[in-house]
Amino acid sequence: SAVISQKPSRDICQRGTSLTIQCQVDSQVTMMFWYRQQPGQSLTLIATANQGSEATYESGFVIDKFPISRPNLTFSTLTVSNMSPEDSSIYLCSVGRGGRSGNEQFFGPGTRLTVL
Amino acid sequence: AQSVAQPEDQVNVAEGNPLTVKCTYSVSGNPYLFWYVQYPNRGLQFLLKYITGDNLVKGSYGFEAEFNKSQTSFHLKKPSALVSDSALYFCAVRDAPGANYGQNFVFGPGTRLSVLP
Numbered sequence: 651s652a653v654i655s656q657k658p659s660r661d662i663c664q665r666g667t668s669l670t671i672q673c674q675v676d677s678q679v680t681m682m683f684w685y686r687q688q689p690g691q692s693l694t695l696i697a698t699a700n701q702g703s704e705a706t707y708e709s710g711f712v713i714d715k716f717p718i719s720r721p722n723l724t725f726s727t728l729t730v731s732n733m734s735p736e737d738s739s740i741y742l743c744s745v746g747r748g749g750r751s752g753n754e755q756f757f758g759p760g761t762r763l764t765v766l
Numbered sequence: 767a768q769s770v771a772q773p774e775d776q777v778n779v780a781e782g783n784p785l786t787v788k789c790t791y792s793v794s795g796n797p798y799l800f801w802y803v804q805y806p807n808r809g810l811q812f813l814l815k816y817i818t819g820d821n822l823v824k825g826s827y828g829f830e831a832e833f834n835k836s837q838t839s840f841h842l843k844k845p846s847a848l849v850s851d852s853a854l855y856f857c858a859v860r861d862a863p864g865a866n867y868g869q870n871f872v873f874g875p876g877t878r879l880s881v882l883p
Contacts, residue, residue, distance in 0.1 A: 654809075691875070691876075692856060692873045692874060692875045693810075693856070693873045695871070742809055742810065744810075746871075754800055754815050755800075755871060756812060757809040757810040757811075758809050759808060760809045762807070
């Protein structure tokens with residue numbers, strides 16, 4: 651398994667501002683993922699973050715809105731830029747484990763964002 | 767592309783009774799299937815997975831799931847429900863192994879389980 655922490659755990663922000671969410675893993679991982687969970691909804695993948703390269707974004711998500719950094723193998727950040735109330739969601743980071751562990755993903759506790 | 771359906775938004779069960787949370791899937795190849803649980807104000811916790819082998823998979827907290835290829839289902843079960851099992855449950859599927867886990871890892875809409883004392 652993997653132990654994943656996220657900061658902040660929650661925040662209330664004003665429209666038009668930006669928030670950077672940090673994700674720390676207790677071991678080195680190749681790929682980290684950022685998900686969004688809108689109120690009452692399932693998880694939607696925002697992007698895949700590889701160390702040393704640009705993040706890969708899913709359809710409907712763009713780098714200007716959700717810039718991602720991946721400076722090393724245990725850390726990543728997701729910024730939610732120019733926020734609007736529609737960005738109010740839980741944002742989760744995750745890592746994958748492959749090989750004999752069968753590729754399940756392990757998730758951080760999430761960051762609950764409310765935009766006023 | 768793969769997809770996951772959880773036909774029930776809400777499942778209510780009395781404590782001590784057996785519970786079932788349903789999941790059906792669609793993939794182009796062999797499925798890798800997963801169940802996750804989300805407690806209030808918490809992240810997702812991995813419960814169990816099916817990769818290959820025995821169709822009955824046992825996981826954390828006394829949960830198990832049965833893979834049924836002909837019915838393309840992977841229902842989550844527990845013989846005796848606890849009030850503490852009340853949470854949001856997500857089924858997930860991916861259709862191929864490989865390094866790029868996230869882009870073909872699809873979650874169902876979730877089922878809220880309420881266990882009544």
